[in-house]
Amino acid sequence: EVQLVESGGGLVQPGRSLKLSCLASGFTFSNYGMNWIRQAPGKGLEWVASISSSSSYIYYADTVKGRFTISRDNAKNTLYLQMTSLRSEDTALYYCASHGGSGYYFDYWGQGVMVTVSS
Amino acid sequence: DIQMTQSPSFLSASLGNSITITCHASQNIKGWLAWYQQKSGNAPELLIYKASSLQSGVPSRFSGSGSGTDYILTISNLQPEDIATYYCQHYQSFPLTFGSGTKLEIK
Numbered sequence: 001e002v003q004l005v006e007s008g009g010g011l012v013q014p015g016r017s018l019k020l021s022c023l024a025s026g027f028t029f030s031n032y033g034m035n036w037i038r039q040a041p042g043k044g045l046e047w048v049a050s051i052s053s054s055s056s057y058i059y060y061a062d063t064v065k066g067r068f069t070i071s072r073d074n075a076k077n078t079l080y081l082q083m084t085s086l087r088s089e090d091t092a093l094y095y096c097a098s099h100g101g102s103g104y105y106f107d108y109w110g111q112g113v114m115v116t117v118s119s
Numbered sequence: 120d121i122q123m124t125q126s127p128s129f130l131s132a133s134l135g136n137s138i139t140i141t142c143h144a145s146q147n148i149k150g151w152l153a154w155y156q157q158k159s160g161n162a163p164e165l166l167i168y169k170a171s172s173l174q175s176g177v178p179s180r181f182s183g184s185g186s187g188t189d190y191i192l193t194i195s196n197l198q199p200e201d202i203a204t205y206y207c208q209h210y211q212s213f214p215l216t217f218g219s220g221t222k223l224e225i226k
Binding site for chain 2: 044046
């Protein structure tokens, strides 16, 4: 059974940093591209970042480019999102998700981790 | 950037009926479209990819169609468990974008 478990969320002050993790199991993590998607409270879904299986290709939404860094450790079956210079508008539930072999659609999702940016 | 315009925002329908949700892309996305279902308090789940391919395990009551800029999600024989918000998402190019969602209520 595929499982994606996010961790590392919490309450953080504006301008500070936070690092999210997503531990994968139940599939060969190193063969799949991974992504972060977020959802602000009561709002819709927003794609944040994507990384290919070998980290060769990385993409970011303009809203986080230069502030967030996606990375992965295939030996640890773990995806990361390093978030710096956090803003109140980054407050959201952050999901990690794998993407399908035939395109950047999201076939398996974690349950999400909440990040709240507030003073 | 490709904008996804989803409609309606809210839909109320009776059990056993069929409904359609539409998604319009601001440019040709060549069928690179997915649909998701998000039940209250849960993570989204993939229903359809490549506009019309049903994800494994998804009931055949769900179907997708469309091409170019216009796409449709159809749910036939509505069931109580279909209460959810539905989103479309294109993956033609980066940035990936979602529609604004359709909240489905059962009458």
